[in-house]
Amino acid sequence: MSQTVAVLDIGKTNAKLALFDGGRLLWEKSAPNRVLPGPPYPHEDVESAWNFFLDALREAARTRQISAIVPTAHGAAGALIGEIELAAPVMDYEFTGVEAIEPDYARLRPPFSESLSPKVPAGLNLGRQLAYQKWRYPDLFAKAKYFVGYPQYWTWRLSGVAVSEVTTLGAHTDLWAPRRGQVSSLAKALGVDQLLPPLRRAFDPLGPIRPEIAAVTGLAPETQVFCGIHDSNASLLPYLVSRQAPFTVLSTGTWVILMCVGLSLDQLDPRDDTLANVDALGRPIACGRFMGGREYAAIAGGSGNPDLDAIERVIASGAMALPCFSSHGGPYATTKGVIRGEVAARDRTALATLYCALVSDLMLTRMGATSGDLIVEGTFAGNLAFCQTLGALRPTQRVFAADDAAGTARGAAMLAHWPPSYPIVAPTPVPAAPVAGLDAYRDVWTAQIGLIGR
Known part of the structure; x- marks a missing residue:
C-alpha cells in the first residue's frame, strides 16, 4: 500500500503542495498567495489557492499513488462556514480595520492569566476578527454553521467534515485557555463556542476525500484526509x-x-x-x-x-x-x-x-x-x-x-x-x-x- 502523503501547506506568502514518503520529500510545487481587498474586508483568496491545489494534486496523481492528505496553515486565520460554502470571507490578519471595535472587544477579552494570549495588532488575535465579523457583519455571521481554524477549513473542503483542533485554537486567539485545555470565556461571551465543531486531534483521520475531488484530481476515492495542524x-x-x-x-x-x-x-x-x-x-x-x-x-x-x-x-x-x-x-x-x-x-x-x-x-x-x-x-x-x-x-x-x-x-x-x-x-x-x-x-x-x- 502506498505511504505517499500530500501536504497542503498554506503560508502567509505562498501555498505549497508537497509529497512525502517515509519522511522523504518526493515532489513539491508552490504558488504565491493573494489577499483580495474586499468587500467586505481584505481577505484570503481561497479560491485561487483551492484551484492551485486541485491542479497540483492532479499533476501529482499522474505519477504517485497518494494515500493521505494533511493540511497545515498559518495562524490568526479561521473560517465561518455554512452548509456548503464560506459564510464570510477568511479575513487577512493584517487588516487594521478590526481595531475599530476596541474598547468593546477589550471588555470581553480574557485576562492573560487565562488565555496566555497577548494583545497584538490588527487581526492577529483571532477572537478580535470574530468579534468584528459578528458586530459589523451580522448577516454574514448569522449564516455560519461552524467556525473552524484555517487548516481545518481545508480539511472541510477536502472531506466535508468540520472539526476543531487545539494547535490552531491555541495560537494567540484569545479563544482558548491552555492551562485548562478548554475554550476561554471569550468564546462563550461571543457565542462562538456554539459554532465550534467537535474537537479532534491533529493526527486523526477524518474520512476520505469528497467524490467530486477524486473525480477532478484522479486521486483514489479512499484517499484519507487528516485533521491538520497550525504551521x-x-x-x-x-x-x-x-x-x-x-x-x-x-x-x-x-x-x-x-x-x-x-x-x-x-x-x-x-x-x-x-x-x-x-x-x-x-x-x-x-x-x-x-x-x-x-x-x-x-x-x-x-x-x-x-x-x-x-x-x-x-x-x-x-x-x-x-x-x-x-x-x-x-x-x-x-x-x-x-x-x-x-x-x-x-x-x-x-x-x-x-x-x-x-x-x-x-x-x-x-x-x-x-x-x-x-x-x-x-x-x-x-x-x-x-x-x-x-x-x-x-x-x-x-x-x-x-x-x-x-x-x-x-x-x-x-x-x-x-x-x-x-x-x-x-x-x-x-x-x-x-x-x-x-x-x-x-x-x-x-x-x-x-x-x-x-
Missing part, C-alpha cells in the same frame, strides 16, 4: 518525538517563533509578545515571536546572507538597528524602527542578521530559556552567520541548523502515520565561532532599547 506546531513535531526537553525550536520565515519545550509558563509577559501555544498533544508550550523575516527584509533591503566578517564590520562600525521594523508582533511592535550610524550597502544583510539574532537572544532571556539546545529551522537555518551569532550570544547552549526548507510540510506529513516509525533526520550542529566585539555591542544595543517603552 509552527508542524515544525515542532519532529523534535517532540526525537528530543528530550528542554530545547527550543526557532521556526523562521515571515515570523520567527521561539518554541521553548519544557520551559515554565511563569515568565511569559504579554508586553514582550510571549505567549503559550498548544502542541499537537494538547500541551501548552512557552513561546515568543517577532516578525523576523519581514524585519530582516526591511533592514537588509535585499536578499542574501552575510558572513561573520560582515557581522564584525557592522559591530566595529557601531551601526545599530533598533526595533521595530514591522508593526505586527514582537516586544516593540508599537515603536518605529530606526538605523543609527552608517553601514555600507554591502553590509545591510549583516546588520539585519545581527538585529534578528539580538532580538531572538533578548526574548529567550526574558522567557528564561537559558538551557537546552537551540534548533533553527526555516529560512534562517540557511543563514550560517545568524546561527553562529546566536551561538556566540548564548555560549552555554548548543545551536543546530535544520537545513530543510520543507520543515513545516515534513512535520505535517508525520501526522498521517503517527507516531512515525521512520528515523527523524537530526539537525546539523553549528560550529561555535567567536564574534569580535559582540558582547560589548549587545550591552550598548540593550541599553538603547531599554529607553524604548513597551
Whole structure:
C-alpha cells in the first residue's frame, strides 16, 4: 500500500503542495498567495489557492499513488462556514480595520492569566476578527454553521467534515485557555463556542476525500484526509518525538517563533509578545515571536546572507538597528524602527542578521530559556552567520541548523502515520565561532532599547 502523503501547506506568502514518503520529500510545487481587498474586508483568496491545489494534486496523481492528505496553515486565520460554502470571507490578519471595535472587544477579552494570549495588532488575535465579523457583519455571521481554524477549513473542503483542533485554537486567539485545555470565556461571551465543531486531534483521520475531488484530481476515492495542524506546531513535531526537553525550536520565515519545550509558563509577559501555544498533544508550550523575516527584509533591503566578517564590520562600525521594523508582533511592535550610524550597502544583510539574532537572544532571556539546545529551522537555518551569532550570544547552549526548507510540510506529513516509525533526520550542529566585539555591542544595543517603552 502506498505511504505517499500530500501536504497542503498554506503560508502567509505562498501555498505549497508537497509529497512525502517515509519522511522523504518526493515532489513539491508552490504558488504565491493573494489577499483580495474586499468587500467586505481584505481577505484570503481561497479560491485561487483551492484551484492551485486541485491542479497540483492532479499533476501529482499522474505519477504517485497518494494515500493521505494533511493540511497545515498559518495562524490568526479561521473560517465561518455554512452548509456548503464560506459564510464570510477568511479575513487577512493584517487588516487594521478590526481595531475599530476596541474598547468593546477589550471588555470581553480574557485576562492573560487565562488565555496566555497577548494583545497584538490588527487581526492577529483571532477572537478580535470574530468579534468584528459578528458586530459589523451580522448577516454574514448569522449564516455560519461552524467556525473552524484555517487548516481545518481545508480539511472541510477536502472531506466535508468540520472539526476543531487545539494547535490552531491555541495560537494567540484569545479563544482558548491552555492551562485548562478548554475554550476561554471569550468564546462563550461571543457565542462562538456554539459554532465550534467537535474537537479532534491533529493526527486523526477524518474520512476520505469528497467524490467530486477524486473525480477532478484522479486521486483514489479512499484517499484519507487528516485533521491538520497550525504551521509552527508542524515544525515542532519532529523534535517532540526525537528530543528530550528542554530545547527550543526557532521556526523562521515571515515570523520567527521561539518554541521553548519544557520551559515554565511563569515568565511569559504579554508586553514582550510571549505567549503559550498548544502542541499537537494538547500541551501548552512557552513561546515568543517577532516578525523576523519581514524585519530582516526591511533592514537588509535585499536578499542574501552575510558572513561573520560582515557581522564584525557592522559591530566595529557601531551601526545599530533598533526595533521595530514591522508593526505586527514582537516586544516593540508599537515603536518605529530606526538605523543609527552608517553601514555600507554591502553590509545591510549583516546588520539585519545581527538585529534578528539580538532580538531572538533578548526574548529567550526574558522567557528564561537559558538551557537546552537551540534548533533553527526555516529560512534562517540557511543563514550560517545568524546561527553562529546566536551561538556566540548564548555560549552555554548548543545551536543546530535544520537545513530543510520543507520543515513545516515534513512535520505535517508525520501526522498521517503517527507516531512515525521512520528515523527523524537530526539537525546539523553549528560550529561555535567567536564574534569580535559582540558582547560589548549587545550591552550598548540593550541599553538603547531599554529607553524604548513597551
